[in-house]
Amino acid sequence: MRHKSEAQSLLKKFFSFVQTQFESHIKNFRSDNGGEFISLRSFFQDRGVVFQHSCVYTPQQNGVVERKHRHILQVARALQFHAHLRTQFWGECALTAVHIINRLPSPVLSFKTPFELLYSKPPSFSHLRVFGCLAYATNS
Known part of the structure; x- marks a missing residue:
């Protein structure tokens, strides 16, 4: 997402993605009172989604x-x-961090991984490699 104006269309696509891929519905949506989400109130109401928002300039509520x-x-x-x-x-570091975190067991999730709860199977670790290692391209 490059601009906040894209948030509405991306959020609507995300709702469809969750419904299609995981046969599940989003029940709650919490926002920091951003204007890009306030205009989606009717979208949330039509889908029975509880729209929650925090007070302005209070990140501690999130x-x-x-x-x-x-x-x-x-x-x-x-x-x-x-x-x-x-x-x-930096972008690759952040994406890799999220990928790793989603495959780590958490005591909050009864020592299951977020991946396992979403896909109902344990994650595979065979694709993981050392991050940031030297690599050379070849034409083999």
Whole structure:
């Protein structure tokens, strides 16, 4: 997403994706009172989604999201630091951090992984490689 104006169409696509791929419905949507979501009230009402929003300028009301965001950033920073990567690879660090976190067991989820709860099977680890290692392209 490059602009906030894209949020509405992307959110509608995400709702369809969840319904089609996981045969599930989103029940609650929590926002930080951003204007891009306020205009979606009728969309939420039509689908029976509870729309919750926090008070303006109170990030402490979004505690769960803020903690998860901090967790992702800390893992991404650790990957970047350990691999001695430049800032231009920050996006790859963040994506890799989320990928790893989704495959780690959590005590909050009864020591299951988010992947396992979503797909009803344990994740495979065979595709994982050392992050930030030196690699060469070949034409073999």
